[in-house]
Amino acid sequence: MRIPALTAREALHARLTAPEQQAELEPSDALPPYMESFLAHIRMLVGVPVEYLIPDERLLPPESIRFFYVDRSWTDRLVDGALAVGQIGSRESAHYESRSAGLTQLLDQSERMVRSLQRKTDFEAAKAASAADARAADLVTGFILRSSTVSQWPHMDVRGYETPVAEPYETSDPAVVAHQLKTLRIERLAPSVMIALFEREPQMVILEEPHHGVQFGIRHIGSGVSVPLRDGHGSQIRVGNESVPVPVPMRSRHADVVRVRALRDALQQRRATHPTAVDQTGAGAFAISVLDPPWRQHFEGTEDHASTEPGPPRPFVEVATTVRSAALLTSLKTLVEGS
Amino acid sequence: MADPRVGEMILYDYIRPPLLAGEYRLRLDTQVAIAGADQPLPGEDCFFDVEGPRFALAPSEVAGVFPPRNGHGSFDSALPHVALGRRTLPWERPLGDAYTAAPGETPYPFLALVLFEQSECEIKRDLALRDVVPRAVFQRLGQPADIRCDAVEADEQLMRDILPMPEELQLLTHVRHVNVDDRELAAGDSDGFFAVVMSNRIPRDGETYSACLVSVEERTDLLPRTDVVPTRPTETFVDPEFAELADAGALSPSQLGTSITAADADRLVRFDSDAAPIVSFDVSAPLPGPGRELERESREVDFDVAKLERKARQAVRVGATTLHPKARLVLLHSWTFTCEGDGTFRQLMQQLDVGMIGDVDEAGRLAVTDTGHIKVDVLDRLGAPEQGWYRGPLVPQPLTRDPLGPYHSADQARRVVADTGTENISYAAAFEVGRLLAAADARLAQELMRWRRGAYRSSARQTNIELLRLSMRLLAVTDPLDPVALRYSVNVLDKIAGGVGPLADPYDIEAVLASPLLRPAAVARAFGLESTADAARLLGTDVVLSEPVSVPAAEPLIDLGQVLQDTAGLQELAADRRRAIDNADLTIRGRTS
Numbered sequence: 001m002r003i004p005a006l007t008a009r010e011a012l013h014a015r016l017t018a019p020e021q022q023a024e025l026e027p028s029d030a031l032p033p034y035m036e037s038f039l040a041h042i043r044m045l046v047g048v049p050v051e052y053l054i055p056d057e058r059l060l061p062p063e064s065i066r067f068f069y070v071d072r073s074w075t076d077r078l079v080d081g082a083l084a085v086g087q088i089g090s091r092e093s094a095h096y097e098s099r100s101a102g103l104t105q106l107l108d109q110s111e112r113m114v115r116s117l118q119r120k121t122d123f124e125a126a127k128a129a130s131a132a133d134a135r136a137a138d139l140v141t142g143f144i145l146r147s148s149t150v151s152q153w154p155h156m157d158v159r160g161y162e163t164p165v166a167e168p169y170e171t172s173d174p175a176v177v178a179h180q181l182k183t184l185r186i187e188r189l190a191p192s193v194m195i196a197l198f199e200r201e202p203q204m205v206i207l208e209e210p211h212h213g214v215q216f217g218i219r220h221i222g223s224g225v226s227v228p229l230r231d232g233h234g235s236q237i238r239v240g241n242e243s244v245p246v247p248v249p250m251r252s253r254h255a256d257v258v259r260v261r262a263l264r265d266a267l268q269q270r271r272a273t274h275p276t277a278v279d280q281t282g283a284g285a286f287a288i289s290v291l292d293p294p295w296r297q298h299f300e301g302t303e304d305h306a307s308t309e310p311g312p313p314r315p316f317v318e319v320a321t322t323v324r325s326a327a328l329l330t331s332l333k334t335l336v337e338g339s
Numbered sequence: 340m341a342d343p344r345v346g347e348m349i350l351y352d353y354i355r356p357p358l359l360a361g362e363y364r365l366r367l368d369t370q371v372a373i374a375g376a377d378q379p380l381p382g383e384d385c386f387f388d389v390e391g392p393r394f395a396l397a398p399s400e401v402a403g404v405f406p407p408r409n410g411h412g413s414f415d416s417a418l419p420h421v422a423l424g425r426r427t428l429p430w431e432r433p434l435g436d437a438y439t440a441a442p443g444e445t446p447y448p449f450l451a452l453v454l455f456e457q458s459e460c461e462i463k464r465d466l467a468l469r470d471v472v473p474r475a476v477f478q479r480l481g482q483p484a485d486i487r488c489d490a491v492e493a494d495e496q497l498m499r500d501i502l503p504m505p506e507e508l509q510l511l512t513h514v515r516h517v518n519v520d521d522r523e524l525a526a527g528d529s530d531g532f533f534a535v536v537m538s539n540r541i542p543r544d545g546e547t548y549s550a551c552l553v554s555v556e557e558r559t560d561l562l563p564r565t566d567v568v569p570t571r572p573t574e575t576f577v578d579p580e581f582a583e584l585a586d587a588g589a590l591s592p593s594q595l596g597t598s599i600t601a602a603d604a605d606r607l608v609r610f611d612s613d614a615a616p617i618v619s620f621d622v623s624a625p626l627p628g629p630g631r632e633l634e635r636e637s638r639e640v641d642f643d644v645a646k647l648e649r650k651a652r653q654a655v656r657v658g659a660t661t662l663h664p665k666a667r668l669v670l671l672h673s674w675t676f677t678c679e680g681d682g683t684f685r686q687l688m689q690q691l692d693v694g695m696i697g698d699v700d701e702a703g704r705l706a707v708t709d710t711g712h713i714k715v716d717v718l719d720r721l722g723a724p725e726q727g728w729y730r731g732p733l734v735p736q737p738l739t740r741d742p743l744g745p746y747h748s749a750d751q752a753r754r755v756v757a758d759t760g761t762e763n764i765s766y767a768a769a770f771e772v773g774r775l776l777a778a779a780d781a782r783l784a785q786e787l788m789r790w791r792r793g794a795y796r797s798s799a800r801q802t803n804i805e806l807l808r809l810s811m812r813l814l815a816v817t818d819p820l821d822p823v824a825l826r827y828s829v830n831v832l833d834k835i836a837g838g839v840g841p842l843a844d845p846y847d848i849e850a851v852l853a854s855p856l857l858r859p860a861a862v863a864r865a866f867g868l869e870s871t872a873d874a875a876r877l878l879g880t881d882v883v884l885s886e887p888v889s890v891p892a893a894e895p896l897i898d899l900g901q902v903l904q905d906t907a908g909l910q911e912l913a914a915d916r917r918r919a920i921d922n923a924d925l926t927i928r929g930r931t932s
Contacts, residue, residue: 032789038780052732052772053732063691064694065694067694067696071730072738074769075732078732079773085774095795099794151407171347177345218541251566
């Protein structure tokens, strides 16, 4: 029913002067939820093959961690590519042309709900939460960790902070939580590779040993072993600067088997002299006594390379900008590329 | 239960399931008494089972193990443990009849984590349950038919030595409630609750261990009742099987298993030269074996040590049978680790190579630009190999966003480096991978089509409305989302009701009013009145002549001769007269016809 464009020339003129041709209408052609969720996910690089993230294995050697910024142009092209499916003519292009600005704005918000969607939150609830957060798109940063710790300590805690926080601190302290950055994604890409994305630039990132896997620590002192006496919150009880060791009784026929009940009784006896020690009422109290608090690894002070000295010299030489003479340039090039 | 805050965890002694696993009968009776006399009513029985992992455990139930599976590290200062994703699992089955806990008391778990040195145990897969547990236990378990399970087999005495006592089992099992907000995604549900089973054995440096999560349901025959072994200054103990050796010639080697070595024999018979030659001991161990079992009573056996030693040595020489009875336990989960060197979380973390993306080892000889680009081999359109720049989405510096969107093909996103003419395919690659990801998702393609179709429809609709508005002269600004037909019909009705004038003029009022003599403007001009308002008043349009009307003094009369000389005026009058006659004729004919 559209008034036909009479000539190709007029059609071309119409297309060039108004590339979108038709104003966008709401809400009869609102973005389907599945599409929104898919596009938000690929914005967070979910599903993007690892080779595209780390194009060369040498960029992420074993036992290394690399911090990065996410290139928004790259993720925008991902979305462009996804919407190019079935774009066979000018109609589809015009359609996308008119909607891309709104779509980009929408995805800037809905990319924040990816993590809650991944954790099986209902789409409507996640959408409502992300829609309420009307901040503009911000920097996305993160790290990629390749280490045996990822496979051996699954579900470690990952947090990013906008300012360095001095130890010791409680991660649940409201003053500390206020500085915590929103985690956009934490996922294992391979058994020993983990990626994490944060909103905005962290000044400190911590990786903490998983809590449900907190180990039971025992100290070897001479030939015997002991555990430090702890209070009800798991902190060591100190007399002066020293912890209070409680020897661990062992079975006589197997010196590596702990007499658990006897240890419990020994711990309970110490309450007579150290009343703050945890009351041995059952398995939970016993577990507190033998727990080692989780190790918390800090990464701080990762300065922006752009503004500081270039760091270690790299085998790349930028020839073209430093050499002006054409003959010298060619000879240098052959020298560098040949080596 | 309050949720733990970020970074905290809450420990519980136990979480008792509302019902233990098992078969249940629900009996429904109604007691009715009428006038003091009982009126029995028929009751009803319902049966139901509560089931849970019993002889096998799905790997997904295990949320984590420590030390890590196949890990190498200095684990000699930690007790191994396993975290289970189901919080009530360890308490879902009774340990045994003698170990039931009243509500409010700490129940006994039926799971134990047993740590064996790798040489101490053998893990057997897919055995019939009947072959794993002694017959008495099998009966107590309710003789489940056709159960096959995994089992760990070890020296029976060793098991008695290292298995925890029932009271210790209570202490070694607890529940942790952790905060799961800052975690990578878990495969299963992660409500934050984990049941944790600890082992009571500390790994020793240099050993490889198998950690076995076993079911000790009804295995009170193996669990020790005390962990204090009476020791005497000169202890001599002999494994009870020597008695068997003395009087069990009937046992055939094949049923007892492997040959023993000289080292085994030495381990079996540890003598002190001053030892009393007579040792008393209990023999109560059932000997599991396929279809065969030896139930023995406690008894006191006296024997001559020298004779025994001679006999043992003889046995070794002839390559006779092993003398240790083996015991088996139902194995639910197991993993191995080696306790050696460095490898704790802390050590590994502190040894990490930390850097921004693009930091490479010089030895790797990977050329990375300051911007994070690397060279990759590509084929150009003609199939000729060349090198192009590529950089993934992970970059070492914050970048500004490309405002030149949207792109409709990968070629639009190809860039050429000005200096060298090398192509930069980063964004083109991003475009292509996005396209492939979307194309691989069938549902997305459908939704995309639906989205476009919806847009085309609404666009076509708006064009229709625009056309309609133009051709029907709809005045109201039409909201494109309103139902068009309704709006249109209302408009048409409005027009019908108010837009058309009187259909006929029976008294010729319209015609009379159209006469020039009744037009105030014409009258005013003809009579030289000051204004048309005066003319209107004279014509009586205002009904009442309210104000005086000043009429200018008439100019000197024009005589007839002058009029006759004005031929142009006469012609005009003649034309007017003709027109008037024509009109009258037309009207008359129109009326008569």
